[in-house]
Amino acid sequence: MSEYELDPLPYEYDALEPHISEQVLTWHHDTHHQGYVNGWNSAEETLEANRESGDVSSSAGAIRDVTHNSSGHILHDLFWQNMSPEGGDEPSGALAAAIQEDFGSYDAWKAEFEAAAKDASGWALLVYDSFSNQLRNVVVDGHDNGAIWGGHPILALDVWEHSYYHDYGPARGDFIDAFFEVVDWEEPADRYEHAVELFE
Ligand SMILES: [Fe+2]
Structure with a gap:
């Protein structure tokens, strides 16, 4: 089973100042985003264990946890990537x-x-x-x-x-x-x- 990992930000934590502070990017990436990665892995482990044991009593909750945490992980990755210190333009x-x-x-x-x-x-x-x-x-x-x-x-x-x-x-x-x-x-x-x- 694959284990999901948190990639580093594509820039330094203070790179988006003054628009987004170093403190907010640090908390947001290292605590909140990391939490979704951990939550996704944990829910996958629950599903895997339930498949092996045949006891699916906690599986529906774990499926919801996969949806919530994988969505959080994927969207945060996009969010970090669609900002940069060189940004501020319009699309082309x-x-x-x-x-x-x-x-x-x-x-x-x-x-x-x-x-x-x-x-x-x-x-x-x-x-x-x-x-x-x-x-x-x-x-x-x-x-x-x-x-x-x-x-x-x-x-x-x-x-x-x-x-x-x-x-x-x-x-x-x-x-x-x-x-x-x-x-x-x-x-x-x-x-x-x-x-x-x-x-x-
Ligand atoms: Fe967030």
Whole structure:
């Protein structure tokens, strides 16, 4: 059985200052994200043990734990990758064209994404919906409540309180503005092109 591991951040803990503090990135990556990795491994061990023993009385709970913790792990990986100290630009290339096509303009997409981020109890995601072959914004509560089947995350913004409260208090809108100062579209553009290749 595979064991999931936490990758290091793709930059230093203080690299996104002043937009996201070294303290928040340290807690967020080393404690919160690590917790999802540990939770995923632990739930997989429970499922494996139950399969061997034949006692499945705790398996439904462990399946829920896999969904919650794997979603947390995957989305945090995307979140770290779609920010960088060199970020703050707008998308280009095929992803920019698709945003224009599916939302009317970058500004219209951004206004909708920000509304999602202000309302979510978890994450705002830009996803490629492989069922209808278009981009969509998604409001996610927790790590998976609101997920769309066939939706492949392209851009992730974590709006759990652990993501911003230490830096911004209740001013979540200021944190969302700060995210756009460090957003890096290089990884999302690659993910988009890969998703289109797979599903169109
Ligand atoms: Fe988080």
